[in-house]
Each structure stands twice: as C-alpha cells, then as structure tokens.
Amino acid sequence: MSTLKHHLPECILDLRATLGEGPVWSEAEKSLYFVDIIAAKVHRFTPETGEHKTWDAPDRLGFLLPVANGTFLAGLRDGLHGFDPESGDFEAGPRIEPDMPGNRLNDGCVDPLGRVWFGTMDDGEEEPTGSIYRVVHTEDGLEITHHNEGYIVSNGPAVSPCGRVLYVCHSPKQTIYAFDIDENGDLSNERVFATLTKGYPDGIVTDSEGNLWCGTWGGGRVARFRPDGTELPSIDMPVTNVTKVAFGGDDLKTVFVTTARKGLDEDVLAKEPQAGSLFAFRTDIAGVPQNQFQLND
Secondary structure, eight states, X not given: OTTOOBTOOEEEEOOOOSBEEEEEEETTTXXXXXXXXXXXXXXXXXXXXXEEEEEEOSSOEEEEEEBTTSOEEXXXXXXXXXXXXXXXXXXXXXXXXXXXXXXXXXXXXXXTTSOEEEEEEETTSOSOOEEEEEEEEETTEEEEEEEEEEESBEEEEEEOTTSOEEEEEEGGGTEEEEEEEOTTSOEEEEEEXXXXXXXXXXXXXXXXXXXXXXXXXXXOEEEEEOTTXXXXXXXXXXXXXEEEEEEESTTSOEXXXXXXXXTOOXXXXXXXXXXXXXXXXXXXXXXXXXXXXXXXX
16 A cells, blocks of 8 residues: 555545445454445455455445454444354344334444444435434443434544544534543533535544544545644545545555445546545554454453
C-alpha cells in the first residue's frame, strides 16, 4: 500500500457492490472486512496479496464487528448473529425489535471498553422508528440496552478515542449528534455536533487525534471534523455515494473507503463505473486500533 498517494483515493478492489459498508481492519489477518448490505455478503480483502474472499449471509447485514475470540458479531436485519470466518457459519442470537418488522439493524462500532454500540432504522427510510443500543457480554449472555430513539436512518455510530463521547448520525437530517458516555455506559447531554450541507452523513470513525471522519451519501467526499465540531478540509472521492472509512495498514495511516451503487441512475453510473468499489488513500494522521467486542468468560 506504500504506492498510495496522500489524499488521492485509488480503487483497490473493483467490486461495484450495491451497498458496500462497515469496513473494519483486522490486524491479525492484515485484511479489511466489510459488507454489502443489500447483497447480503461479507467481504475480506488482503491488500498485500490482493486476495479477495466472500461469504454469503442469511439476510441483509449492516455491520460486522470483531470479537475477542476471533469471530465476529454481525448485525443482520432481524438481530445479532455470530459469524465465524473459518467455517463461514452464522449463528442466530438475540432478535432486535421483533415487533417492528419494517426496521433493520444498520451500523455499529466497538468502544475502547469492548462494548458494542449499534443503531436500527426504518428500511423504507420514512418513519422515525430507529433507535440506538448498547451491547455488553455478561455471564448470562448478551445484555442489550436501549438508549435513544426517533431515528429514520441511524448511522455511525462512533466513539471518541477516550471512550467518553458517542457520535451518532441521523442521516436524513444531515446531522451528527454527540452524547456523553458515563462510567456505567449511560448517555446524556445530547447535542448537535455537526451539520452537513453537501450530502448526508453515513458511517463515521475517529482517528488518533479525536477527529471524526464521515462518509457522505450523495456528497462524493469524506468529510472531517475536529473534536469541537469544526469542519476540516474534506477529501474528494471519484464516486457519489461514500459510505464509511476504516484506518488500516501497519501504521494505521491507510484509509480504506467503502462506497455504493444504490440509488444512482444509469447516467451517473456511466460516469462512475467503479461506484460501489473499495478505495484507499494514505494520510498523515493514524487511526485508532480496531477495538474488539470483549467476552466475559
């Protein structure tokens, strides 16, 4: 990846996914995992070798987050599942919002304490039925806590490197919110962190300096914000629908970017044939090592 130029995105996997999302870097495998939500596929790409492997999921999946035992916690349409890349098997876990069949799980993250945060959304992207949840593993299994509601499309979420701030996107409102996280994992002090004027905030992550990096749906760029919400220069992408970034590589200074073809008409796709593909570029700010969901054995 050393050939990548600073802030000059290049297509490294011409995948053309319908809805590429949720990239996470596996330091152990030197590989990037990500999903295609609509195609219900898991992808793993190894930059050094160019190897690309895929697995089929039993349903649409919004996120895939590493677990301390080498497996993954997957957020499928109906709930949480375990995914083992060795066997390719998915194991059904707790259902989420079974009384709201129009909802699905969307995006998620792991905080520095090894807790998972994820959001739900209205799959029709019309009703404010989405919520934010926290997941902790206990001796009795997964403990799922409902925190916040009223989202049409919740996105992100992301946690500051210190673990004390949660960021959540309400995509249709072009707004990123921030919450304080207390020592018990409870949220307070909801506030507007940033508002986008070009495109809609999609997946978000923080870097080692606490800056927030935001994929912009319909915005053709990666937006960036300081911890105080001040907007930094964005990074232009060659495709319209930019979904999320992940920091990887040996120094965590390679930025991997997932994108999507969903919602683009034939004229736009003719101009952006690599929409939905995986891109990467180098940056001078390192990311934060990928946190793992911690198990209470």
